[in-house]
Amino acid sequence: MPQTPSSNMPVLDNFWMPFTANRQFKSAPRLLAGAEGMYYTDIDGKKVMDGTAGLWCVNAGHGRKRITDAVERQLRTLDFAPTFQMGHPVAFDFAAKLGTMSPGGPSAQLDRVFFTGSGSESVDTALKIAIAYQRAIGQGTRTRIIGREKGYHGVGFGGISVGGLVNNRRVFPQIPADHMRHTLDLDRNAFSKGLPANGIELAEDLERLVQLHGAETIAAVIVEPMSGSAGVILPPKGYLERIRAISEKHGILLIFDEVITGFGRLGTPFATDYFGVVPDLVTTAKGITNGAIPMGAVFASRKVHDGLMTGPENAIELFHGYTYSGHPVASAAGIATMEIYEEEGLLTRAAGLAETWQEALHSLKGLPHVADIRNLGLVGAVELTSRDGAPGTRAYDVFVDCFRNGLLIRVTGDIIALSPPLIIEKEEIATIVSILGDALKRAA
Secondary structure (H helix, E strand, C coil), X not given: CCCXXXXXXXXXXXCCCCCCCHHHHHHCCXXXXXXXXXXXXXXXXXXXXXXXXXXXXXXXXXXCHHHHHHHHHHHHHCCCXXXXXXXXXXXXXXXHHHHHCCCCCHHHCCCEEEEECCHHHHHHHHHHHHHHHXXXXXXXXXXXXXXXXXXXCCCCHHHHHHCCCHXXXXXXXXXXXXXXXXXXXXXXXXXXXXXXXXXXXXXXXXXXXXXXXXXXXXXXXXXXXXXXXXXXXXXCCCHHHHHHHHHHHCCCEEEEECCCCCCCCCCCCCHHHHHCCCCCEEEECHHHHCCCCCCEEEEECXXXXXXXXXXXXXXXXXXXXXXXXXXXXXXXXXXXXXXXXXXXXXXXXXHHHHHHHHHHHHCCCCCXXXXXXXEECCEEEEEECCECCECCHHHHHHHHHHXXXXXXXXXXXXXXXXXXXXXXXXXXXXXXXXXXXXXXXXXX
């Protein structure tokens, strides 16, 4: 059904949009002009429920005055200051705040924080830290990184190299990396509620790659505890524990990419806490500022951090950084965000809604073309069978239908992904499932 052009439509030609079929979008654009709480407002004033927390990032809901006020104060006080051989108090304050709530709690000692500008930058930073650490401890032959099929680790050259999404990789050169198999197994695990029961043996891929390449060549292994961008792919029970055991056995650093799972998405502050598996490095972004200002952070263990604090005191320990590492305005937004998370209990709120969320999503089982439903915490996916010769079109039609009827979802191929703000109420969960269910029926 063609859309009537809005009188509020801006000129669309100049903006080359990311991860978008530009010609398709600009022929029938969907534009958001405002947001508050659980809802966006489109350019014509229609309310659209946010079923994706923006892009997995607006965990505390939209339009938080506390964050706005913090950003305004910081802009008036200190808009920018460098952090190369200089500093400003706000970045140190934010790092100290994050240190008190770091992944795994105090015993994990993942409380050394390197600031970045995005999740992609966090991943490339973690990879460089891992390789630099191995060299610093006399393991300079360890330069290879192990990733996983269907993994998504941003779009830097390091991230696409360890990632496992073919469209992100096929055109671009990459750094030395190899890949374990993914854990999606619809034949054995379709319609699992929570973690799937089958697939722990896939962790042995790491052992196999050690035998192929030699442990002395491998610096680190990076995995998403829960793969988000590939369509909510969950680890089988015991899988992450086994990955940790193998990596420790061979002196390989373990990196958890928590850009999506960090800051309350699974009902714990981090997936590290949910699974009780402690890595050596954790990448974050998105929810770190509630999406208000771009920022990311890598949490490093004291072991890794201190391993690089060697040599003359006037020597730079890690030749790496970004102009906007620890940006004062982003740091102020981050501090305000953490205060909201703590005061409103948002880092653990998903745990109390997880069962309601799970039952609501799985009520869609049996609708036409629904091949699988997956959930964990406040994350869910509905996988559809593809149309012959036209993969991805069925889910895209559902996406457009939902938007027209007041719900924003995300699609990856024929997988529908959901990750609402953590402030969601049970009635709003029911609304999401109702709108999605109706769209699925129409798409049939």
